[in-house]
Amino acid sequence: MAGSLFSILIFPGFVFLLVFGLAAEFFDRRIYARLQNRQGPPWFQPVADLIKLMAKEDIIPCEANPRIFKAMPILAMTATVTAFFYIPLWGEKAIFSFTGDSIVVLYLLTIPTLTFFLGGWYSTSLYSRIGAMRAITQLFAYEVPLFMSILGPALMANTWSLSEMAVFYSKHPFYCVFNMLGFAIGLVALLGKLEKVPFDIPEAETEIVGGTFTEYSGRLLGFFRAAIDIEVIVGASLMAAVFMPFGLNVWPALGFFFYIAKVLLVVAALALFRTVFARLRIDQMINFCWKYLAPAAFVQLLINLIVKGLIVR
Amino acid sequence: MRKVIIPIGPQHPALKEPESFQVVLSGERIMEFSARLGYNHRGIEKACEERTYIQDIYLTERICGICSHSHSSAFVQAVEDIAGLEVPKRGLYIRTLIGELERIHSHLLWLGVAGHEIGFDTLLMYSWRDREVVMDILAMLTGNRVNYGVNTIGGVRRDIDADQLKQIAKAVDTLEDRTKYYIDIATKETTVIERLSGVGVLSHDDAIRLGAVGPTARASNVKRDVRKDDPYAVYAELDFKVVTDSHNDVYGRTIVRMGELLEAYKIIRQIVKKIPDGPIAVKAPRKIPAGEAVSRYEAPRGEDVHYVKANGTEKPERVKVRAPTLANIQTVAKMLEDRQLADLPIVIAAIDPCFSCTDRMISVRNDGQKRANMMKWEDLHTYSIEWYRRKGIDFSKVNEKFKKAVK
Numbered sequence: 001m002a003g004s005l006f007s008i009l010i011f012p013g014f015v016f017l018l019v020f021g022l023a024a025e026f027f028d029r030r031i032y033a034r035l036q037n038r039q040g041p042p043w044f045q046p047v048a049d050l051i052k053l054m055a056k057e058d059i060i061p062c063e064a065n066p067r068i069f070k071a072m073p074i075l076a077m078t079a080t081v082t083a084f085f086y087i088p089l090w091g092e093k094a095i096f097s098f099t100g101d102s103i104v105v106l107y108l109l110t111i112p113t114l115t116f117f118l119g120g121w122y123s124t125s126l127y128s129r130i131g132a133m134r135a136i137t138q139l140f141a142y143e144v145p146l147f148m149s150i151l152g153p154a155l156m157a158n159t160w161s162l163s164e165m166a167v168f169y170s171k172h173p174f175y176c177v178f179n180m181l182g183f184a185i186g187l188v189a190l191l192g193k194l195e196k197v198p199f200d201i202p203e204a205e206t207e208i209v210g211g212t213f214t215e216y217s218g219r220l221l222g223f224f225r226a227a228i229d230i231e232v233i234v235g236a237s238l239m240a241a242v243f244m245p246f247g248l249n250v251w252p253a254l255g256f257f258f259y260i261a262k263v264l265l266v267v268a269a270l271a272l273f274r275t276v277f278a279r280l281r282i283d284q285m286i287n288f289c290w291k292y293l294a295p296a297a298f299v300q301l302l303i304n305l306i307v308k309g310l311i312v313r
Numbered sequence: 314m315r316k317v318i319i320p321i322g323p324q325h326p327a328l329k330e331p332e333s334f335q336v337v338l339s340g341e342r343i344m345e346f347s348a349r350l351g352y353n354h355r356g357i358e359k360a361c362e363e364r365t366y367i368q369d370i371y372l373t374e375r376i377c378g379i380c381s382h383s384h385s386s387a388f389v390q391a392v393e394d395i396a397g398l399e400v401p402k403r404g405l406y407i408r409t410l411i412g413e414l415e416r417i418h419s420h421l422l423w424l425g426v427a428g429h430e431i432g433f434d435t436l437l438m439y440s441w442r443d444r445e446v447v448m449d450i451l452a453m454l455t456g457n458r459v460n461y462g463v464n465t466i467g468g469v470r471r472d473i474d475a476d477q478l479k480q481i482a483k484a485v486d487t488l489e490d491r492t493k494y495y496i497d498i499a500t501k502e503t504t505v506i507e508r509l510s511g512v513g514v515l516s517h518d519d520a521i522r523l524g525a526v527g528p529t530a531r532a533s534n535v536k537r538d539v540r541k542d543d544p545y546a547v548y549a550e551l552d553f554k555v556v557t558d559s560h561n562d563v564y565g566r567t568i569v570r571m572g573e574l575l576e577a578y579k580i581i582r583q584i585v586k587k588i589p590d591g592p593i594a595v596k597a598p599r600k601i602p603a604g605e606a607v608s609r610y611e612a613p614r615g616e617d618v619h620y621v622k623a624n625g626t627e628k629p630e631r632v633k634v635r636a637p638t639l640a641n642i643q644t645v646a647k648m649l650e651d652r653q654l655a656d657l658p659i660v661i662a663a664i665d666p667c668f669s670c671t672d673r674m675i676s677v678r679n680d681g682q683k684r685a686n687m688m689k690w691e692d693l694h695t696y697s698i699e700w701y702r703r704k705g706i707d708f709s710k711v712n713e714k715f716k717k718a719v720k
Contacts, residue, residue, distance in 0.1 A: 036438040126319045130338075130654070197432050198504055206327040206430045206658040278504040279432025281655040282341060 021229030053222030072119035073223030079111035090255035097163035120212030131211030135202035141289035142192030148297035152304040169245035183243040198277035236266035327658035361632040383612035387619040391608035404468030419613035468594025509564040513648035513660035527615020532565035539611040636670030
């Protein structure tokens with residue numbers, strides 16, 4: 001009991017996630033800045049931002065529904081942290097696992113987007129509402145490719161549990177070569193999920209100010225920011241667990257190092273995308289996802305089915 | 314779907330200056346667009362009438378933060394025209410040189426802003442970094458980065474030496490390299506093309522009908538450039554071509570501006586080579602004889618028109634400014650017809666708007682409505698005192714105390 005409470009709250013649970021999330025935010029901002037020929041922020045900048053937001057006054061618009069307005073940031077954070085417990089990190093076993101936990105993780109990762117939608121919608125500002133509509137429209141575009149990109153490897157491993165997938169792939173590390181297309185699709189879909197350029201349409205500041213978060217301030221905005229930071233880590237961990245199942249059976253400290261490296265690799269890839277692309281329009285984004293990303297995910301499924309029939313059995 | 318009206322401005326991250334746009338949206342689609350000017354009016358035209366010509370040079374320079382040299386040049390040209398002054402060649406060359414350097418810094422700045430509006434911040438960071446090269450040159454030549462203060466009636470105030478000319482030539486080489494790289498990005502990077510091409514279409518006929526000027530018109534294949542049509546300064550002696558494009562959209566406007574950068578480098582190289590020796594200014598009289606003149610100047614954003622009327626004193630009787638944005642702002646509503654909200658920032662940015670140049674005074678017409686009426690200054694004063702008194706705020710005692718304290 002005390003052990004699992006420790007792993008939920010401290011390590012590798014909430015506190016670790018928050019610290020790692022802030023560190024990854026620094027890493028991301030620094031890489032982004034260096035690629036843009038800038039200095040970038042000092043290492044404590046994300047922490048300082050968070051402390052500043054936490055110390056500030058919460059302003060809730062008169063028209064907004066205060067209960068939903070206040071609940072959404074907490075819900076977003078809770079959902080992402082919960083999803084984290086089912087992802088195998090530096091061992092083959094996650095903190096918790098059961099048959100079918102991959103589905104639960106994917107659904108838990110959908111909740112933050114829903115909270116962005118509800119939070120934006122109920123803050124009743126015009127900009128927030130447009131941002132909220134965009135967030136939910138975007139959800140329909142990237143969610144299917146993301147699900148399918150995880151589904152392929154799961155089919156090959158013949159399990160719905162992320163931990164069992166990790167066991168399978170660390171036994172046969174060669175098989176993840178077949179999942180490379182899925183990895184690329186997953187990364188692109190993750191950009192949409194994390195609302196980063198070129199898919200930062202719901203918070204395009206030059207069009208709709210702060211998008212969903214226009215009316216959020218102080219502690220509530222801080223929670224949202226922290227939730228997004230954590231979501232980056234959870235998303236990257238998911239990618240690492242499904243597509244990069246290396247170094248899971250080694251000495252724990254070394255495994256931990258591998259895990260951090262894998263997550264930072266994903267974050268660096270996201271930062272690179274952020275640097276080289278311009279923001280797309282919502283119609284272009286949906287076109288892209290359904291015309292190219294979803295068919296590519298089908299191809300990945302096909303590859304997995306063929307490989308499974310011929311080699312894995 | 315229900316229509317919503319969303320305000321873009323007066324305070325909005327897409328706008329660098331306060332201006333109000335009302336957009337009627339149906340979903341993401343723009344149904345109606347209306348612009349309302351007047352948030353940035355500073356009364357410079359009126360202020361010019363109360364200052365001497367020399368003071369006015371510095372005042373007109375501050376009409377615009379980017380094309381400061383354009384406005385002061387246009388003003389000075391008009392005054393020189395009235396006074397019948399013959400500006401020495403070297404002075405004109407220096408004036409042209411600063412004008413072209415200003416065009417470079419304005420276009421590079423625009424490129425960065427355009428990148429930012431389409432969410433491509435990397436382009437912003439890179440082009441603004443390279444803009445520093447030309448800013449340094451301007452600072453070296455004039456002592457200032459933005460308001461150069463180099464014009465004076467009858468010529469220019471600062472001379473250029475051979476060493477400076479060498480540095481300019483070197484900077485131009487660097488800038489040309491970088492510009493070619495940006496042209497490469499703007500014409501090859503997929504997401505940039507996706508966001509720019511087919512957006513903000515202004516047909517050739519519409520551009521003429523709505524009186525577009527500058528790069529906005531030239532991107533709709535209207536060959537309109539004051540430097541060629543009505544050459545001022547030394548443009549008649551220089552070899553350059555007017556860059557036009559027939560894409561008619563924001564992509565075309567980008568290509569035109571980038572092409573103009575290359576032309577500006579060409580012009581500067583010629584100036585560096587051709588600049589004659591001699592005096593840089595003639596002495597101008599303090600009192601300008603009565604008369605009037607219109608002067609045209611091709612600012613980076615388009616044609617800038619100044620009208621000056623002199624009445625024989627040391628102050629002008631009337632100064633009228635028509636900044637290029639006023640000519641172009643009409644086209645924005647046309648460009649945005651049936652477009653998406655996401656295109657709005659880049660379409661507005663593509664005319665390279667400068668609202669502080671454009672702002673006009675608004676007069677209230679009494680067209681039978683209850684609330685609209687004209688008030689004299691004294692009436693307004695008494696009205697405001699009454700209004701506050703009714704709210705329970707009375708300043709009369711404070712005023713008396715203040716008067717006593719002053720005594």
